[in-house]
Amino acid sequence: MQPDSSKNTADYYKHLSLFWTDIMHLMSSKPQALTSTGPMRAFTANSKKVTTELIEINEDLIGFNQYLTEYYKQLADAWGVAQKKVNLKSPEVPQNVEQIEAFKRIWIDMFDNDFTELFDSKKFGENYGKLVSKELELTKHWNNITNVVLQSVNLPSKEEIDEVYKELHSLKKRIGKLELKLKKKETRKNA
């Protein structure tokens, strides 16, 4: 397959990487069967998943860096504006302890006000939300890669552990409610 003009480079390399992972897997599946109980068999069977995750991590990293750059840009802009306000309000270099104290108070008040205004703004909230969301995407890919490793040594994946937690929670809830009902009945009886 050739990269034509309608396909972007990222898609081409994604395809190229998945193609070779698939081919390698098919070509090596027979020798692998000899060691079907060892960790390498399970790992290579899932290696396509690792490749896919790594490719997607790269895509998400680009998005993450965009939001991170915007995050620091917003902070730097707010810093610049606040510093200008401080310079206007207190143009002289402080010469004694009292002046330093007064300057420090002005500096802290101005910076706190301007940064609080930034953190309260929609543009900051939106960008921060997207930044955290991208970070979570990266965590998700990392979780998925770890799951492949866990499965290769016959350990439960995150989803399987979550299922156990969910079941435990549900059982504990039911028992807790029954115990509380009994306790309330007893209280009423003793009253």
Next chain:
Amino acid sequence: MHSESKIDPKIMEEILKFGKNVIDAPKLVSAPDEISLEVTPHDTVQKIDKTRLLHYRPLTEKQHKTPLLISYALINRYHILDIQPEKSWVRNLLLQGFDIYMLDWGSPTSMDKYLDFDDYVNGYLDSAVEHIKNESSTEKISLQGYCTGGTIATAYTTLHPESVKNYIATAPVIDGWRDTTVISNLAKHMDVDKMVETIGNMPPEFMYYCFSVLKPFEQGIEKYIKFFKNIDNKKFVDNFLRVEKWLGDTPPIPGELFKQWIKDIYQDNLLIQNKMYVGGELIDLKKIDMPTFTQIAVGDHLVSPECSMPLHYAIGSEDKTLRMYPTGHVGMIASSLSQKKVLPELGKWLSERS
């Protein structure tokens, strides 16, 4: 060209003194880890999962008949209500003759990620109330909810009004859309489904971030300069370290509970509209028909007054009091103002109804 220096020698003196204080600090003060935040003597009377019900030992011979249970917030630990003897909320109420219980939510781990509002309201809180009713042989108790503990206590009071004689809401998180704080802005833009699905519980580090953007320069720089400047002031240093230790000790929040809290309170604002469900039951604020005392801090930058105040107007009670204090979120519960004004007013109101 020669320029004459105008720098005051006192500046150098101050800088040198400050440097000496920084070097001397470890010799003069305890490390936060060495400080115990358990101030007023108490007994653990019930343990369910990671939660503990604490019963404080009385400090007066005679006590009011109705016990008071405090439902603390989900962020940080209950210690701020008993941070040191002179500023202890708990100790003050004990000295006013009240029988005090505190619900410690504990530190949830990964396996607690499915705990939700229902578990907290109809599980832990209801079990604690039932235990107190049994232990004190009363049919009803007084309930106080602080901050997010106020949201849980409010939900509980609407669902179990038969167990609550008096309700005290201290800076409760009620009306998310009216909240003007930075936390509410971050919460409104949060993809909470993805967060809980990916990482489970809300990690403490994320909470630290949310708090670090509140007055970042006052809290991040000035506070520590003041600490080192006052390193010889034993009382100041002790108070500073206790509050710092408390600030640094925030447990994770169970994922499902966090999700419902962010969505129902900050994003969809269901509680104040009487549209929120807990354990399949509707939370109707009109069902709060018992005496209710709402305490609000005018300078609260964690839960803005506009977020707490609507509770006073939304409840069905005819005996309701709203008090506003010129202080902040923590100042309302752990300061000299709280000892001199907030607690005496609360004690007077509560003793007339206990």
